[in-house]
Amino acid sequence: MDSQTKAEPMRVLVTGGSGLVGKAIEHVVKQEGGCLKGEQWTFLSSKEANLVDLQQTRAVFEKYRPTHVIHLAAKVGGLYLHMKENLHFLRDNLRINDNVLQTSHERGVTKVVSCLSSCIFPDKTTYPIDESMIHNGPPHDSNFGYSHHKHFATLALTSANHVYVTNTISFDLTYTHTQTDRYKHILRSTLLLTEEGTPLQVWGSGTPRRQFIYSLDVARLFLWVLREYDEIDPLILSVGEEEELPIKDAVQMIADALDFKGQIVFDTSKSDGQMKKTASNAKLRRYLPDFTFTPLSEGIKKTCDWFVNNYDIART
Numbered sequence: 001m002d003s004q005t006k007a008e009p010m011r012v013l014v015t016g017g018s019g020l021v022g023k024a025i026e027h028v029v030k031q032e033g034g035c036l037k038g039e040q041w042t043f044l045s046s047k048e049a050n051l052v053d054l055q056q057t058r059a060v061f062e063k064y065r066p067t068h069v070i071h072l073a074a075k076v077g078g079l080y081l082h083m084k085e086n087l088h089f090l091r092d093n094l095r096i097n098d099n100v101l102q103t104s105h106e107r108g109v110t111k112v113v114s115c116l117s118s119c120i121f122p123d124k125t126t127y128p129i130d131e132s133m134i135h136n137g138p139p140h141d142s143n144f145g146y147s148h149h150k151h152f153a154t155l156a157l158t159s160a161n162h163v164y165v166t167n168t169i170s171f172d173l174t175y176t177h178t179q180t181d182r183y184k185h186i187l188r189s190t191l192l193l194t195e196e197g198t199p200l201q202v203w204g205s206g207t208p209r210r211q212f213i214y215s216l217d218v219a220r221l222f223l224w225v226l227r228e229y230d231e232i233d234p235l236i237l238s239v240g241e242e243e244e245l246p247i248k249d250a251v252q253m254i255a256d257a258l259d260f261k262g263q264i265v266f267d268t269s270k271s272d273g274q275m276k277k278t279a280s281n282a283k284l285r286r287y288l289p290d291f292t293f294t295p296l297s298e299g300i301k302k303t304c305d306w307f308v309n310n311y312d313i314a315r316t
Contacts, residue, residue: 010039012226013064015051015100016072017043021115024215025070025222034223042066046073052092057099061107068226071100071114113225116234118211118277128241128280131234139274199263200255203270206248211239211279214299224288238281239293253297257304 016022026043028034035041042064049060051073075092097114104112121129122137221237229235248266255264284291294302 008067010036010068011064011066012039012041012068012070013061013066014041014043014070014072016045016074016115018045018047019072019076020215021218021222022072024219028216028219028223034220044073051096051099054099054102057103058106061103065107066104067110069100069104069109069112070222070226071097071112073100111226113222118238118279119274121274121277121279123274127276127278129236129278130280131236131283134234199265200251200260202248202251202264202266204247204266204272205268206246206251206266208247208272208274209244209276209278210247210250211241211244211277212250212296212299213237213239214294214296217293221284221288221291229287235283236279236281237284238279240281240285241278243293243296244276244278245296250296250300253300254304257297257301258308 014022014025017026022043025034026041029041044060044064049056051057073096075089075096101112120134120139122133122135123139124137125133218237225235225237248264251264254260
């Protein structure tokens, strides 16, 4: 190489940079020394560009000229909002994914890493679910709009590798818990009820089972994926299936971490959603057999401590 020629820096654009996983990646990059020499990181929020709009998407790519993209941006919501607005979740997210992928191709992006969700797993299936089973049946009908856009995303990403010759990869995440402010609603309620001495109301029976992964663990895995994982096929990022537990157990961990001594009441008139989504992380373990996941109780305690210390600035 000519001594005057310098290698192009890795410019990473993180769409959805103000969301749960985006903020966790930003923390690892900026606070844990996760940014390597020569890397430039941009965390994009919806305030800067509406990725549903192709021209705004192109403009922000022109501004930051990314060589790599971690695509997290999506229209998201809770169970009941998904049930109410399935069509909007489908249409807007299809546009977002298509715009990001098309613009990545136009700009010559080297690698696109896209985040999926356990909601795409088939509702009627055998367990545990692995990467080969993602399309083995329809998802739960409570969030079919959001789920199906994720299914289309996997197909688009796979096609892009053949059509665009761009390294595009998708990842499935199980339930993520975080040290950011996404849990303000439940944590604030628990704190207030602790002071008032009234019961904590939880929608649903609490019996559905989930695997919870700490957001900072997800972020550390994403950095490994960006730099080291070169397969086209999806990869499930999750704790092991033996870590699956009822939602009511996680609620109790939150109550314990906040020293809530009151009664916890589960409103069984509300929908539970999908009862289980047990996922296998065997493929991930083949790559990273020694990766240590943060125990759920420890992650929840860190989350609650952060919330108590940052109550005034935590977002609703």
